[in-house]
Amino acid sequence: DIQLTQSPSFLSASVGDRVTITCRASQGISSYLAWYQQKPGKAPKLLIYAASTLQSGVPSRFSGSGSGTEFTLTISSLQPEDFATYYCQQLNSYPFFGPGTKVDIK
């Protein structure tokens, strides 16, 4: 099975900061990767799929890149509503999720 790791697992940042989260796959998955945002008590929300395609309605400050085994989610200017936990998910075989990265207020 393909395993996903995320780094960092926890991130403390300020409003306006540029934030980058990395997701690594244990084997190549081409561009079959999605990113989700989850806030406490809420269902995850799809942000990006196919590694870099922005889901409709998602602000353009979110972007994704990468292919193969290394992927990044970037928030260009962190907003108050962006403090949440972010998960990557591989779409190449079983749709397993990464362990998550919590973005907290500095």
Place this chain on the structure above:
Amino acid sequence: QVQLQESGPGLVKPSQTLSLTCTVSGGSISSGGYYWSWIRQHPGKGLEWIGYIYYSGSTYYNPSLKSRVTISVDTSKNQFSLKLSSVTAADTAVYYCARGASSSGRFDYWGQGTLVTVSS
């Protein structure tokens, strides 16, 4: 706008079978192009994919849960269901249903989630 809503008991006794239903509105399960999934989240933990079903009835399960999981679909009611047998306290979690796009695999619509507690 597609909406999904989970329903079922919030409390299940150990060794019994957990049963949940997801009702889909705003779109037809039979329309094709999507698979219908169950995902769970243990308290304070990450997301665990349980399995999914196509409208045709084809199923795919997480290997770690496969022996205990059954997912079925009722196209006449626009619903799909989860059964998880022989539950223990380790199955206590929030259970989500979600729609996955078969072209890309992404989960684009989710239910709000329902907490199921396994306790005597």
